[in-house]
Amino acid sequence: MSKVTTMQDAVRELVRDGDTVAIEGFTHLICFAAGHEIIRQRRRDLTLARMTPDVVYDQMIGAGVASKLIFSWMGNPGVGNLHAVRRRVETADPAPLEIEEYSHFGMVCRYMAGAANLPFFPIRSYYESDIPTVNPKIVPMRSPYDESDEVFVVPPLKPDVAVVHAQRADAAGDTQIWGLMGCQKEVAFAAHKVIVVVEEVVDEAVIRRDPNRTVIPGAVVDAVVEEPFACHPSFAQGYYDRDNRFYLEWDRIAKEQETLDAWLDEWVYGLANHSEYVQKYGDAYWDALRPEPAPSGEVDYGRYA
Amino acid sequence: MSDAAADLGYSKSELMIAASARLLGGVSNCFVGVGLPNIVCNLAQRTVAPELQLVYESGVYGARPERLPLSIGDPTLATGSTAVTSMFELFAFYLQAGLIDVAFLGGAQIDRYGNLNTTVIGDYAHPNVRLPGSGGACEIAIHARQILVIMRQAQRSFVERLDFRTSPGHSGDPAHDAARGWWGSGPTSVVTDLATYTFDGPTGEMTLRTLHPGVTLDDVRANMGWEPKVGVDLGGTPAPTDDELRLIREELDPGGVYTK
Numbered sequence: 001m002s003k004v005t006t007m008q009d010a011v012r013e014l015v016r017d018g019d020t021v022a023i024e025g026f027t028h029l030i031c032f033a034a035g036h037e038i039i040r041q042r043r044r045d046l047t048l049a050r051m052t053p054d055v056v057y058d059q060m061i062g063a064g065v066a067s068k069l070i071f072s073w074m075g076n077p078g079v080g081n082l083h084a085v086r087r088r089v090e091t092a093d094p095a096p097l098e099i100e101e102y103s104h105f106g107m108v109c110r111y112m113a114g115a116a117n118l119p120f121f122p123i124r125s126y127y128e129s130d131i132p133t134v135n136p137k138i139v140p141m142r143s144p145y146d147e148s149d150e151v152f153v154v155p156p157l158k159p160d161v162a163v164v165h166a167q168r169a170d171a172a173g174d175t176q177i178w179g180l181m182g183c184q185k186e187v188a189f190a191a192h193k194v195i196v197v198v199e200e201v202v203d204e205a206v207i208r209r210d211p212n213r214t215v216i217p218g219a220v221v222d223a224v225v226e227e228p229f230a231c232h233p234s235f236a237q238g239y240y241d242r243d244n245r246f247y248l249e250w251d252r253i254a255k256e257q258e259t260l261d262a263w264l265d266e267w268v269y270g271l272a273n274h275s276e277y278v279q280k281y282g283d284a285y286w287d288a289l290r291p292e293p294a295p296s297g298e299v300d301y302g303r304y305a
Numbered sequence: 306m307s308d309a310a311a312d313l314g315y316s317k318s319e320l321m322i323a324a325s326a327r328l329l330g331g332v333s334n335c336f337v338g339v340g341l342p343n344i345v346c347n348l349a350q351r352t353v354a355p356e357l358q359l360v361y362e363s364g365v366y367g368a369r370p371e372r373l374p375l376s377i378g379d380p381t382l383a384t385g386s387t388a389v390t391s392m393f394e395l396f397a398f399y400l401q402a403g404l405i406d407v408a409f410l411g412g413a414q415i416d417r418y419g420n421l422n423t424t425v426i427g428d429y430a431h432p433n434v435r436l437p438g439s440g441g442a443c444e445i446a447i448h449a450r451q452i453l454v455i456m457r458q459a460q461r462s463f464v465e466r467l468d469f470r471t472s473p474g475h476s477g478d479p480a481h482d483a484a485r486g487w488w489g490s491g492p493t494s495v496v497t498d499l500a501t502y503t504f505d506g507p508t509g510e511m512t513l514r515t516l517h518p519g520v521t522l523d524d525v526r527a528n529m530g531w532e533p534k535v536g537v538d539l540g541g542t543p544a545p546t547d548d549e550l551r552l553i554r555e556e557l558d559p560g561g562v563y564t565k
Binding site: 026027028051052071072073074075085086089101102103104105108112123125126127128131134180182185237241242244291 | 339340376377379389391397424435438442448470476
């Protein structure tokens with residue numbers, strides 16, 4: 001059964017005010033286009049979860065869609081701060097933002113617990129750190145098998161909606177990723193509803209030719225959106241490079257709410273959809289971000305008829 | 306002190322990079338962090354540690370970047386690497402299970418025992434400056450066999466008391482440290498823009514080991530929040546060699562992104 005739809009319809013049908021939404025992707029495969037559509041549809045009071053809130057969450061939080069942030073590292077990687085997030089955390093400008101923070105391993109294991117239907121996940125971290133003192137959900141626990149062995153546990157995180165970008169999927173949502181994996185798989189299995197956004201929707205036969213590369217099965221996917229360049233300024237391995245220039249540019253844009261608002265007006269509210277965003281940059285811009293090919297060698301699965 | 310190193314034919318950053326890279330001699334698996342460690346590890350791989358496997362928390366083991374990565378998730382890290390893993394595997398199987406020999410950390414604040422703050426300046430609930438947070442630092446500090454710290458040195462960053470302890474260093478009590486049972490022996494070196502430090506002493510206190518060319522003990526004292534312990538064999542930091550400078554300038558960072 002085809003789950004292919006548009007970004008507009010996927011967000012309209014699956015993302016509700018007050019939801020916990022996770023747009024994941026670790027530097028790689030961050031679906032900015034989904035963030036922009038959520039802004040465009042003026043969702044409110046979201047709890048945004050993400051290991052590394054970066055520019056896409058600065059845009060969403062600057063646009064006022066969120067009241068809470070769950071994270072492990074926030075910043076503009078390689079550049080500096082998230083100005084809109086900091087304004088809200090430091091001076092409640094223009095409104096306070098509740099935060100709940102973990103370490104990277106803690107966030108990964110929250111998704112793992114959610115995906116595996118476990119009540120908590122034990123990790124060896126947080127020893128002698130102040131993080132558990134500001135987050136009571138991070139709890140020390142003695143091993144039932146060895147009284148002297150103490151771990152910390154983190155609770156499952158099951159977002160209402162996960163948005164996962166990938167290179168390709170078939171119409172049923174069977175999804176393949178290569179390059180940095182982030183926790184795309186874990187968040188997809190953990191979430192109640194999953195929107196998969198891909199560079200290309202491909203025939204089921206393409207997926208079946210290389211099943212080891214399938215990260216997410218269609219069984220947990222609710223919507224498939226084909227949206228080329230949807231990660232920009234993040235990247236899709238083999239399709240386009242990270243647009244480091246934009247990350248630098250965002251530092252200037254986000255410094256004042258006025259310039260941030262003007263950017264939203266021009267690049268989000270002023271455009272109907274991501275296709276218009278792609279057209280607005282123009283073909284030459286995208287050509288410059290395209291890498292030289294470096295195909296993998298093929299493996300032989302063998303035919304066992 | 307002024308930018309004395311610049312008069313010597315290299316920048317402070319180049320000196321920090323070269324001094325840090327030399328600490329990686331013989332190291333196998335190194336967890337690479339954002340910023341300067343990126344170029345430090347790539348320099349070490351071309352000089353003192355040809356067997357060095359670059360490990361990135363983004364899930365890359367054995368990276369062979371063809372260009373200088375601008376983030377720890379740069380696409381050049383995946384292409385041509387030994388392995389790309391899930392982040393769970395990277396943190397659980399590689400880091401938590403003890404495969405990482407050395408990791409780089411930094412922060413907004415460090416204390417004399419190498420505890421680090423990357424979370425907040427001021428009160429947590431009402432911060433003066435909200436910093437990025439832990440990322441992987443909290444678990445890296447515990448599990449990597451040794452931690453190398455690269456930071457610029459100033460009164461506000463080398464502090465008597467941290468505003469927030471994100472990542473644990475030494476406790477100041479050797480018996481306590483020995484009883485922790487962690488893989489890691491905590492921070493072993495700090496490289497700043499003024500000097501290098503070790504934590505060799507019995508209490509694990511940061512100890513001045515070398516002064517950079519043109520830097521005096523008074524310069525160091527003026528830029529830290531406590532009276533530094535000075536090593537009995539205090540020496541000078543060797544200047545970057547011509548070969549190190551050539552690699553940095555021509556091969557690793559021709560655009561001067563990290564070294565200007």
